[in-house]
Amino acid sequence: MAPHNIELVEVGPRDGLQNEPDIVATDVKLAMIGRIIDYGARRLEVASFVHPQRVPQMADAESVIAALPDRKDCTYIGLVLNKRGVMRALATRENNARGVDQVGCVIVASDTFGQKNQGQTIAEGLAETRAMIRFARAEGLRAQVTISAAFGCPFEGEVKHDTVIAIAEELAIEQPEEIALADTIGVGTPSETGELFGRLSDLLGSRIPMRAHFHNTRGTGIANAWAAYQAGVRIFDASLGGLGGCPFAPRATGNIATEDLIYMMARSDVETGIDLDAAIAANKWFAGVLGRELPSAVARAA
Numbered sequence: 001m002a003p004h005n006i007e008l009v010e011v012g013p014r015d016g017l018q019n020e021p022d023i024v025a026t027d028v029k030l031a032m033i034g035r036i037i038d039y040g041a042r043r044l045e046v047a048s049f050v051h052p053q054r055v056p057q058m059a060d061a062e063s064v065i066a067a068l069p070d071r072k073d074c075t076y077i078g079l080v081l082n083k084r085g086v087m088r089a090l091a092t093r094e095n096n097a098r099g100v101d102q103v104g105c106v107i108v109a110s111d112t113f114g115q116k117n118q119g120q121t122i123a124e125g126l127a128e129t130r131a132m133i134r135f136a137r138a139e140g141l142r143a144q145v146t147i148s149a150a151f152g153c154p155f156e157g158e159v160k161h162d163t164v165i166a167i168a169e170e171l172a173i174e175q176p177e178e179i180a181l182a183d184t185i186g187v188g189t190p191s192e193t194g195e196l197f198g199r200l201s202d203l204l205g206s207r208i209p210m211r212a213h214f215h216n217t218r219g220t221g222i223a224n225a226w227a228a229y230q231a232g233v234r235i236f237d238a239s240l241g242g243l244g245g246c247p248f249a250p251r252a253t254g255n256i257a258t259e260d261l262i263y264m265m266a267r268s269d270v271e272t273g274i275d276l277d278a279a280i281a282a283n284k285w286f287a288g289v290l291g292r293e294l295p296s297a298v299a300r301a302a
Contacts, residue, residue, distance in 0.1 A: 005271040006229065008258065009211065009237045010041040014048050014079055015255055016243035018057050026060045028289055030067050035285065036240060037074060039278035045104060048079035049088040065092045065100060075101045081118040082128060086136050102142040105129050109164050110153035126170050133174040144178040145171050146213060150196065151188035161196050168200055178211045178235060179204065183224065186217025186253065190227035197231035213237040214256045215244065221256035222264055236261060241283045241294030257296035259283060
């Protein structure tokens with residue numbers, strides 16, 4: 001990837017939908033994915049392998065994955081929280097099926113939120129996540145990892161940068177394809193973002209790429225994305241329309257909107273590979289599906 005390009009990881013089909021109160025039908029999810037591919041996204045987080053009683057919106061994960069377009073230029077990601085999730089991801093690749101190309105592991109940077117989200121303290125999460133990365137790699141499945149709640153916890157408040165960097169240092173031993181920092185509850189600011197990603201860059205150097213995942217709960221998500229870009233991040237998660245939110249984080253709201261991220265980057269002469277007009281059209285279509293306007297500021301202004 002060129003120094004002044006970014007890569008979008010479109011998380012709308014998973015993170016964007018997981019907190020929706022009304023179940024989105026499988027065929028609608030697939031239509032959404034088709035439109036996302038049409039506007040240029042080539043990495044898509046398509047589902048999560050979690051218990052359907054905890055996240056009912058993801059109960060059709062295997063059905064969605066089985067019907068994905070078999071495009072060699074696309075990377076399909078499945079979120080996993082434990083080894084069982086990795087095994088479900090591997091099962092999507094059996095009998096010559098395409099399945100997912102990559103699993104996204106998650107570790108939470110606070111004990112309380114980690115126990116509520118996936119039943120693990122930080123120490124337990126580190127052991128589990130490292131084992132998951134090794135297991136996935138041994139089975140021929142690519143793996144990356146996100147440090148969730150890296151900028152703050154809804155239960156414990158401040159998360160110290162030293163805690164986040166110590167987690168990243170442990171994870172880096174396993175050489176995941178990327179290490180992402182996620183502002184799960186949208187409390188981060190640009191100055192904090194620059195400092196934390198600067199420290200992560202110092203730790204990882206050129207060995208492991210950094211990725212950024214921001215939520216716009218307090219209106220700072222896009223500013224944080226620019227601060228992360230200035231700190232050397234070139235891979236960004238975003239969601240069509242700004243949909244999203246964590247079911248286990250009280251009052252959590254959506255991801256930064258794909259349209260808003262792409263607008264900012266394009267106006268700053270950063271190549272994205274995304275057709276903004278097509279993304280706005282996809283936003284309008286999906287707003288019709290849900291029966292409400294989506295949060296993206298750029299789409300609302302169009």
